[in-house]
Amino acid sequence: MRILITGGAGFIGSNYVQYVLNQHPTDEVVVLDKLTYAGNLENLSPVERNPRYHFVQGDVCDATLVDRLVKRMDAVVHFAAESHVDRSIQDPSSFVRTNVLGTQVLLDACRKAGGIRLHHISTDEVYGSLGTDGAFTELTSYDPRSPYSASKAGSDFLVRAAWHTHGLPVTISNCSNNYGPYQFPEKFIPLFVTNLLKNKKVPLYGDGMNIRDWIYVEDHCKGVDLVLRKGKLGETYCFGGRSERTNAELTRLILFEMGFGKEMVEMVKDRPGHDRRYAIDPTKAETELGWKPETPFLYGLRKTIDWYRQNEDWWRNIKSGEYLASDEQRYEAGESFVVSGKSSVARGSL
Ligand code: NAD
Ligand code: DAU
Numbered sequence: 001m002r003i004l005i006t007g008g009a010g011f012i013g014s015n016y017v018q019y020v021l022n023q024h025p026t027d028e029v030v031v032l033d034k035l036t037y038a039g040n041l042e043n044l045s046p047v048e049r050n051p052r053y054h055f056v057q058g059d060v061c062d063a064t065l066v067d068r069l070v071k072r073m074d075a076v077v078h079f080a081a082e083s084h085v086d087r088s089i090q091d092p093s094s095f096v097r098t099n100v101l102g103t104q105v106l107l108d109a110c111r112k113a114g115g116i117r118l119h120h121i122s123t124d125e126v127y128g129s130l131g132t133d134g135a136f137t138e139l140t141s142y143d144p145r146s147p148y149s150a151s152k153a154g155s156d157f158l159v160r161a162a163w164h165t166h167g168l169p170v171t172i173s174n175c176s177n178n179y180g181p182y183q184f185p186e187k188f189i190p191l192f193v194t195n196l197l198k199n200k201k202v203p204l205y206g207d208g209m210n211i212r213d214w215i216y217v218e219d220h221c222k223g224v225d226l227v228l229r230k231g232k233l234g235e236t237y238c239f240g241g242r243s244e245r246t247n248a249e250l251t252r253l254i255l256f257e258m259g260f261g262k263e264m265v266e267m268v269k270d271r272p273g274h275d276r277r278y279a280i281d282p283t284k285a286e287t288e289l290g291w292k293p294e295t296p297f298l299y300g301l302r303k304t305i306d307w308y309r310q311n312e313d314w315w316r317n318i319k320s321g322e323y324l325a326s327d328e329q330r331y332e333a334g335e336s337f338v339v340s341g342k343s344s345v346a347r348g349s350l
Contacts, residue, residue, distance in 0.1 A: 002028045003228075004073045006060050006106065007080030009033035011183040012121070012217055014043035016077065019221040021047050028052045032069060033080065034059045042314060043182045060102035063109070070109035075117040077228060078106055081155075084186055085125075085148045089272055092147035099151035100158070107162045107170075117169045119228045120159045124176045124213070124240065125149035129275035135213075136174070137281045138236045145273055156236075163234040171231040173224055176240035176280045179300065180217030181307040185315050188212075189301070192251065193308045194315045196258045206270030208248030211277040215241030216295035216303075226289040237289065240280025243297045253298075257305055 003020065007013040008031030017029055029047075033039045035057055047053045058065045060080045070076060080102060082088065082095045103120065110116040127136040128143030144153040162168040179189040192202040223239040231237060245253075251265060285291045308315060 001074045004030050004076045006032045006078045009039035013079035014182050015217045016221045030054045032056050038184050063105050066105050066109045071113040077119045079121045085146050088148035095147050095151040100154040103155035104158050120172045122156050122174045123152050124174050124278050124280050126153040130277040135279040135281035169233045171227050172236045174238050175220050176213035178217045178220050192254050201264050201266045203266050203268040209246050211244050211246050213240045213279045214243045216300035219293045223291050226291050237285045238280045240282050241293045244279050
């Protein structure tokens with residue numbers, strides 16, 4: 001199979017490229033990536049000499065380029081997106097452009113090429129925020145609450161419309177919070193780990209009691225691959241780690257694993273509109289695809305911390321700011337969501 005993988009130079013996409021080339025010895029992979037601040041060719045260095053891997057730098061919104069690529073493919077796996085909630089609060093339009101328009105450009109190309117198979121990567125955030133009980137399933141109503149999740153919800157609806165209206169062979173997966181190697185150090189786990197490796201404090205938002213359901217990236221990649229090859233067309237599959245933790249609990253665990261105490265935590269102003277709890281019930285993927293989250297959380301976390309220890313050049317380059325375009329520097333990866341540059345003390349403590 002020849003697969004176009006959009007966003008393949010990002011965190012999950014690059015893990016998926018490696019997974020496909022390792023697991024499917026006759027598959028060919030073409031990566032289409034714009035190389036935004038989050039895309040990094042170093043993430044693909046393990047496969048750069050593989051003759052079954054090709055890279056094209058380009059934008060998923062560029063219909064001419066996308067049409068040309070898609071018509072030579074057997075399938076498209078669509079990861080490319082603006083993916084960070086905090087950035088979406090500051091600049092929603094870029095999320096609408098890439099996540100909504102970019103997805104439609106791909107769907108149009110698949111249709112024009114005669115009905116190319118497309119798998120769309122989405123998020124559990126489209127379902128909104130949970131109370132203390134229950135978990136999201138494929139049947140949960142959409143209730144996105146940040147510009148990021150609203151743009152992902154929009155893209156999901158366009159994919160569903162392409163199935164219902166045009167009969168395009170599509171599937172969607174909605175996954176919970178991923179962690180693992182190559183994750184950009186603006187997201188919680190790599191930000192906290194790399195800050196501590198620099199002896200710098202970690203910024204915990206609000207009261208630290210928000211809950212996320214963590215999944216090791218390779219488990220997500222396995223799920224995506226199963227849906228691509230065995231999933232039922234027109235269907236949605238939810239993936240999660242069955243591993244819920246409050247942010248405060250996760251912070252304590254990271255501090256302990258890395259030999260630091262709670263004096264390294266800075267309680268900072270909360271993220272506006274911060275969703276309280278996400279959790280996925282992945283029963284459908286488990287029963288229909290034989291998938292399960294295989295990596296125990298503590299094992300995956302230790303592997304991830306080790307990866308950041310062993311790959312200091314990778315993240316130091318990013319955190320030094322050299323990697324970022326000048327207009328990105330206000331985020332200075334690793335600095336948390338503190339728009340004013342000042343962090344106010346929040347409720348609660350660690
Ligand atoms: P990421 O930000 O690490 O990578 C995104 C990649 O897309 C980058 O390589 C970037 O250069 C590329 N890109 C951005 N805009 C583009 C454009 N216009 N054209 C071409 N390429 C473009 O993101 P990630 O965390 O790897 O997430 C990948 C996908 O998985 C996203 O669709 C995201 O919504 C979804 N997702 C992520 C998580 C998570 O926990 N990280 C969980 C569920 C779903
Ligand atoms: O649930 C899936 C989603 O997970 C993906 O769709 C998104 O692309 C991905 O970014 C992630 O979104 P979150 O907002 O949950 O991830 P983030 O790592 O930004 O934050 C995780 C939790 O940690 C969240 O409750 C906010 C909190 N947080 C985050 C940062 C960056 C902090 O307390 N301090 C921080 O500095």
